[in-house]
Amino acid sequence: MTHTTAPKYGPALIGALGLLSMVAPLATDMYLPGFPLVSGDLQTSQASVQLTLSLFMLGMGGGQLFWGPASDMLGRRRPLLVAGALFVVSSLFATMSPxxxxxxxxxxxxxxxxxxxxxxxxxxxxxxSHGVQLARLFGFIGIVNGLAPVLAPVAGGLLIPHIGWRGVLWVLTCVAVLMLLASVFVLGESLPPTGRVRGGLREVGSMLGSVMRDRSFIGFTLMQVFGFGVLFTWISSSSVVLQLVYGLDERQFSLCMAIFAVGTLAAGVLNTRLVRRLGMWRLLVTAVVFQACCAVVLFVVVSATDAGTGSSAPALWALLVLVSLAGAPFPVIIANSTALGLGRQRRGAGIASALMGASQYALAAAVTPMVTITGSISLHTVVAVMLACALVAAFAALLCTKESRTLHFG
Structure with a gap:
């Protein structure tokens, strides 16, 4: 593929975009089980190690506000290649941090x-792509987005006892190289010069204002962001909850996260099969309402057992079932909210994508202080944050206009 050839819808495109979307879970969740080792090796506190996670999320959120508009002005390919090279270099140096x-x-x-x-x-x-094809493409990417955050800690739990936390970062460096190669050889330029933003920062600001005034886009973004909040709250806290509250070792922890992955995989596959028949909006609303109901049940069960002390926490099987049900809808939520939201932004898709992504990672960066508001991570606090996120996602559906719900199925 040459740099002037736009990528075609197909397995190569799906694979390349899926690989690029795995950045966050691989760079964060895969080394979560190694936090205690990082603390000991670098002779620092757990709070300082946790800061590496928050700073990564801050970079993920802020960077999207830079690269998204840049891709609208310069085309998709050049910013993607520059950023990919920088990602490889930073990943390499992170492995050797003294x-x-x-x-x-x-x-x-x-x-x-x-x-x-x-x-x-x-x-x-x-x-x-557009319409149902766009929904199916985001559906496949949504499966990756749902599975990768769950399977990454599993991989980390299996690898860290053998190669340590630095070894996991070396694995990430190798993945970064693969991402750069996919950008070079698979993802050609998809935005022709005639479709680019030519008015400089003034036009970018104007388009940003237009996107922010789109009530339905804000609704779709909030559903995606807070749906992700439910998933990320559990993933970022799961190692503490399962290993300290329930006393699981690294392998048992990995097994529990693998069980959690089953639900997200099933939901993601089901979404790609049903989106043409039922439509994006119906699947999206069903997913956020189901997630909210599961979060309510989870909160009631944990509250009833006074799980904050860890002495009377709910049975492990009950916790895993309820948490898995609450997290499973995320691939459905992210696929359909992204397709419906970006489908409204033909021009300036990079800016709209940046707003979606930056909001998502801003919430991720805020999750850690929210779950540690009592001074330490407790199961009760974790499920309370999950419930709050699920309820916001469900109520955000009210912002979406009737026209936006059927935009792509006429």
Missing amino acids: SIVWLCIWRFIQGFSGCAGVVIGRAIARDV
């Missing part, structure tokens, strides 16, 4: 550069 300060610096740069694949990948999908 102190927690340097690890924090390189992790922030990782997030800032790695997010380009996510935000520009969504814009590329919008450039080359």
Whole structure:
């Protein structure tokens, strides 16, 4: 494929965009089980190690606000390649960090550069497909987005005892190289010069204002962001809850997360099969309402057992079932909310994609302080944050106009 050839809808495009969307879970969740080792190796506190996660998420969120508009002005390919090269370099240096300060610096740069694949990948999908085809494309990417955050800690739990936390970062460096190769050889330029923003920052600001005034786009974004909040709250806290509250070791923890992955995989596959028959809006609303109902039940069960003390926490099987049900709808939510939201933004898809992504990772960066508001992570606090996110996602559906719900199925 040459740099002037737009990518075609097919397995190669789906695979390349799916790979680019795995940046965040691979760069964060895969080394979550190694947090205690990072603390000991670099002689620092757990709070400082947790900061590497927050800074990565901050870079992911802020970087999207840079790379998204840049791709609308310069085309998709050049920013994607520059960011991909920077992601490889920062990943390499992160593996050799001599102190927690340097690890924090390189992790922030990782997030800032790695997010380009996510935000520009969504814009590329919008450039080359529309309607049901766009929904199915985001459906396949949604499966990756739902599975990767769950399976990454499983992989980390299996790898860290053998190769350590630095070894996991070396694995990430290899994946970064694969992402760059996919950008070079699979993802050609999808935005022709005639479709680019030519008015500079003034036009970017005007388009940003237009997107922000789109009530339905805001509704779809909030459903996606807070639906992700439910999933991320559990994933970011699961190692503490399962290993400290329930006393599981690394392998048992990995097994529990693998069980959690089954639900997200099933929901993602079901979404790709039903979207043409039922439509994006119906699937989206069903998913956010189902997630909210599961979160309510989970909160009631945990509250009834006074799980904050850990002495009378609900049975592990009950917790896993309820958490899996609450997290399973995420692939459905992200696929259909993204397709419906970006489908409204033909021009300036990079800017719209940046707003979606930046909001998502801003919430992710805020999750850690929310779940530790009592001074430490407790199961009761975790499920309370999950419930709050699920309810916001469900009520956000009220912002979407009737016209926006059927936009792509006429």
